[in-house]
Amino acid sequence: MTLTSFGPANRIKRSAETHPLTWRLRDDGEAVWLDEYQAKNGYAAARKAFAEMAQDDIVQTVKDSGLKGRGGAGFPTGVKWGLMPKDESINIRYLLCNADEMEPNTWKDRMLMEQLPHLLIEGMLISARALKTYRGYIFLRGEYTTAAKHLNRAVEEAKAAGLLGKNILGSGFDFELFVHTGAGRYICGEETALINSLEGRRANPRSKPPFPAAVGVWGKPTCVNNVETLCNVPAIIADGVDWYKSLAREGSEDMGTKLMGFSGKVKNPGLWELPFGVTGRELFEDYAGGMRDGYKLKAWQPGGAGTGFLLPEHLDAQMYAGGIAKVGTRMGTGLAMAVDDSVNMVSLLRNMEQFFARESCGFCTPCRDGLPWSVKLLMAIENGQGQPGDIETLLGLVGFLGPGKTFCAHAPGAVEPLGSAIKYFRPEFEAGIAPVSAAVPPLARPIVVGA
Known part of the structure; x- marks a missing residue:
């Protein structure tokens, strides 16, 4: 898979004015280390934030920019930052970078971490300054070994340059940053499950409220942001809100x-x-x-x-x-x-639901039992052994595992593709239903009330 930000046939020129995330990338795909990053205006935004902006002004600038979370949920970043307590007596706060990129078909954060590790560090440094957090963690998918190596090297380079550690840029502000590799669970993409895993606990989502901004890592105020989200912060601080908003196409509500x-x-x-x-x-x-x-x-x-x-x-x-x-x-x-057009949708969905069922934390009954149930039904349909009513049962599961019906968003995300596949390709599912004469008696089949 190509990891590139080039346009069609590499014809589009990337520039700082139009490609704030990727204009510093090298054409050979190698990582941009500290000297080259600084030669390309790296850490200029951090110096501006430390020298010219009050901490609350940084938060307001990010809020005014319209930046939203890039991990999938799309929650406004500045609003999330504003939830952190204003009480100055709370001197232990944490900033977590969610780099547990385990969504199938997704590899965007990997590219940023492997090729532009200092962009993420600069984004976290500015964010830490705004949120008054003294320690940060990059919670990294364990399989991203190259990203881990590059991030650790970049952290050491930043420390040696006085950009991490004590009295950063002579401001009196201290910020330590650590790279933490996870054990490999999809559910760690949920921010409270990530927090539990970082603490050494089982990666189960937590009940909310309280939200991490009030009670997060080791009971302290914590902000969790995605890699790509944090990588947007330096450009917003350096070039301003109006410029950042102007990048989006007309009609887009996202900036x-x-x-x-x-x-x-x-x-x-x-x-x-x-x-x-x-x-x-x-x-x-x-x-x-x-x-x-x-x-x-x-x-x-x-x-x-x-x-x-x-x-x-x-x-x-x-x-x-x-x-x-x-x-x-x-x-x-x-x-x-x-x-x-060569793909059978039943087989594709069976594969997807097997993944989601395996990655369930098992905490709540609808997800723990409902997803394996969907897999069993899909396997039967895939093998031509589905029974009358199985499709309706699957649709019932889509409803019972939908938004607001489970402890976290894992199950609703898992069944969304299932519901849409049945909607658009129902004949492929119907083709796997066995003739009535071969049907198992109704009492031997599971029943979903209301299906």
């Missing part, structure tokens, strides 16, 4: 740029920094190059395995949260997957 991509049997799978508001068709045709010869686009997911399927006619939707919501699903991580 700035977004790392977007396409995987699957497309001609040019990859990753690109694009303005919010580009259409799915631009992303698919102009950047991903359309389908490979001999394949047709059957369906696509706009932002990871936990988003609903869309059809080719939905490609004209604008790629921002509200634009994708208009066609019935979520923007998610912004990295799309193309499903070609």
Whole structure:
């Protein structure tokens, strides 16, 4: 898979004015270390934030920019920062970077950490200054060994340059930063499960409230932000709110740029920094190059395995949260997957639901029992042994595991693609239902009340 922010056939020139996240990338794909990063105006935003801006002004600037979380939830970053306590007597606070990128079909944070580790560190440094946090952790997916190596080297470079540690830039502000590799659980992408794992506990989501801003790591106020979110902060501080807002396309309610991509049997799978508001068709045709010869686009997911399927006619939707919501699903991580016409949707969904069932923390009954149930039904349908009523049972599970029905958002994300696949490709599911004469007696089948 290509990790690149180049445009179609590398024809689009990246610049600081249009590509705040990726303009510093090297053409050879190697990491940008401290000397080169500073030669490309690195840490200038941090110096500005420390020398010219009050801490509350940094928070307000990020809030005014309209920056939203880039991990999939899309919560306004400045609003989240504003939830941290104002009480100056609380002198122990934490900043956590959620780098547990385990969403299938998603690899945007990996590129940033491997190739621009100092951009993340600068974003965390400015954020720590704004939030008055004295210690930060990058909670990293354990399989990202190259990212871990590069981040640890960048942290040591920043320490040696006086950009981390004690009395940073002569300001009297102290900030320590550590890279923590996780044990490999999808559920750690949920911020409170991440906190539990960091503390050495089982990675179960916590009951909210209290929210991490009040009671987080080791009971102290904590802010958790995604890698890409934090990497946006330096450009906002350096170049201002109006410029940042101007990057998005007309009609987009989300500001700035977004790392977007396409995987699957497309001609040019990859990753690109694009303005919010580009259409799915631009992303698919102009950047991903359309389908490979001999394949047709059957369906696509706009932002990871936990988003609903869309059809080719939905490609004209604008790629921002509200634009994708208009066609019935979520923007998610912004990295799309193309499903070609050789793929059986039942088999694809069985594979997805197996993943989500395995990654459930098991804390709440609907998720713990409902997802394996969906896998069993899908396996039967896939093998032509489905029974009358199985599709209705699956739809019942989609409802029972939907938003607000489970302890966290894991199950709702898991069943969203299932519901959309049945909606658009029901005949493929019906083809796996055995003839009535071969049906198992009703009492031997599980019953979902209200299905």
